[in-house]
Amino acid sequence: MTDPSVPTGIVITGLSHDYTPRAGTRVRALEDVSLTVATGSFHALLGPSGCGKSTLLYCIGGFLPVQTGSIRTDRGLVTDPGPDRGVVFQNFALFPWKTVLQNILYGIGKRGIRGAEARDRAQHFIDLVHLTGFEASFPGQLSGGMQQRAALARTLAAEPDILLMDEPFGALDAQTRRIMQEELLGIWRQTRQTVVFVTHDVAEAVYLSDAISVMSARPGRIRRTLSAGFNRAADPAVFKRPDFTEQVELIWQMVRAEVDDARRPAPA
Amino acid sequence: MRRGAVSYLPLLILAALWELVTRLGLVSRALLPPFSVVLVALAHMLADGSLLRNAVPSLLRGAAGLALAIVAGFGLGAGMALLPRFRAAFGPLVQAFYPLPKTALVPLVMVWFGLGDTAKIVLIFLGCLLPVILGTYNGIRGVDHVLVWSARSLGASRRDVLREVLLPAAMPQILIGLRTATAFAFLLMVASELIIANNGLGFLIGSLGDDGAYPAMFAAILTITALGFLADRGFAALSAHLLRWRT
Amino acid sequence: MIGRIALRCSAFLVLLAGWEAANRLGLIRPFLLPPLTAVAARLVADVASGAFFLNAAVTLYRTLAGFALACVIGIPLGILISRRKLVGWFVEPIVSVGFPMPAIAFLPIFMLWFGVFDLSKIVMTGFSAVFTVIAAADAGTRGVERQLTWSAQSLGATRAELFRDVMLPAAMPQILTGLQVALPLALIVEVASEMLMGGTGLGGMMVNAENYADSVGVYAGIVEIALVGGIAVALMARLRRHLLRWHPEAAG
Structure with a gap:
């Protein structure tokens, strides 16, 4: 193993983002977003669809340009995509022409690790996400849940400081989603990476996160950031605890208020 | 789709029907020589070397024009897909050239390059260029951007992305373009040789027809059909190999 | 801007x-x-004398007649291939040979059978287009979702209605894509046939110019053929937009 990954925080100040749809006028997706994600914490971005939470994540990833404001990690200002920030997308984004093993070896190879060491490391992460035995399968031959495990392993194997997850379980069925949530928490407790997790599922956010930022509908702003912390206790029954359901209900009310706000016609 | 040799049985039935209608006198032998007579003519042409003597120059012309078109077409298509300025400048030219039936260029390449090999290679090159450009362009433009983003966040440079992500992701479309280009290469090869040449399979078909040597003419036509089919099957096998990750 | x-x-x-x-x-x-001006002057002269319209009409007529023949035979046959096992068994291997074949090689045969006038050229263009049409109709109907036909059947559609109301429209995008490939192909082969057989039509006119070392005529001919090709491509695109008004691609 080369340098062990160093958990780093993220400091976002005054970030705004505009885009122009193919046919139409400029839309403001993010407005004056300031947010600090603590080192080693699991931070959820929660909000109604179209609130710009994915846009915010893509800006952190360096895929969309920072137009106004700044994003800083411990490695400096974000300007480009980089292997310090690993991403897991909702639709997996596995290379369909590579096998599971080849997909996972790709990021490892980019770090300059080859040969037996690379294969050992890939195998470690394949085992970690319970894909042992499917190394030679192409993504098209796997179920959605297994594809997402492979995508997670590919990202983890590159040992990023920060893990960016864009509704990673949104395309999965309910049972698979629950299992994947549990496994993600299990893995995160070992790696202790900084995670930014985009979701519109309130219970998922409360279950997984240290902190939850609720975003408003377009233009996206951070409405409030709350702490949760149910994720620290390895208790699968946490869903039934009254303080858990209370927290979910509280945050659900906030998200709903945002949805209602967005529905109301804009003041003239 | 893999098919065994057995699935080509209907072609044999077709050949048997051909033999039958001519033997029974349902169709005049002057219009359609019996299949067996054509086979005998084919054997003669194989034996005296006239078939090989004409097939080799044809295939060389086709391969040269196609190879040039693949190299140039891939470069132009990738350039158009990746560089907006390049696209803005070349796009309209491609659009204007697209609806031109490429056989209209036969007299032009003759004006420029005479009646020899160069003219035919240039014609095949120009005819095959567009399918390759369009396949590459559409393929690269259609790549899901999250694949590019994934590679970049895993540490791939911009240069890596072209070779490691865009090229394989665009490969299905590129191969469709190449298949069309291969068919065009055969078509333009035969057309230009029929119109004017002093060797080649197209020339052979035309001169045998002019001489009234119909069994031999049918044999030559069957040969070029078989060659086109073999090229297409070979191409399909290559595609299946390159795209074995698709399920 | x-x-x-x-x-x-x-x-x-x-x-x-x-x-x-x-x-x-x-x-x-x-x-x-030749100078641009000379080519432009020839184009103007061809339009003024009506020679352009005459030749273009002859070329378009034979191309469209052959193309129509290919559609009338190819579309039903392609649909039958995907619906009837026996037809598929017999016709598919023939199509797989005919599809990549340089159809123009058959021109001497059609000249032998149908003479040197319009008929042989029409059959030639139809023959060159028909395999593409068959393959497209086959692929189009094969790709129709089973749920679509099932729901129509459960709503009480008869076999004929299933064909007319479900299969044909569902396969239409693919069929039209095939036609958009087949029509330019037919035009390519028509121009080549005219060059081989001479006479009227834009291809015949060009080969005449070539024979008289009239390079201005060759250049003017390319422009005129390109115009006809552009018209054919535009007509097909318009037909597609008209027939696929319901399709999501029309909204774009």
């Missing part, structure tokens, strides 16, 4: 300017590249 338009026209302008400059500076023999 003006910069964008200038950029879009730049390739043409460079091409035309280079053409004219090469002539004026005497860099190239006028036989290889």
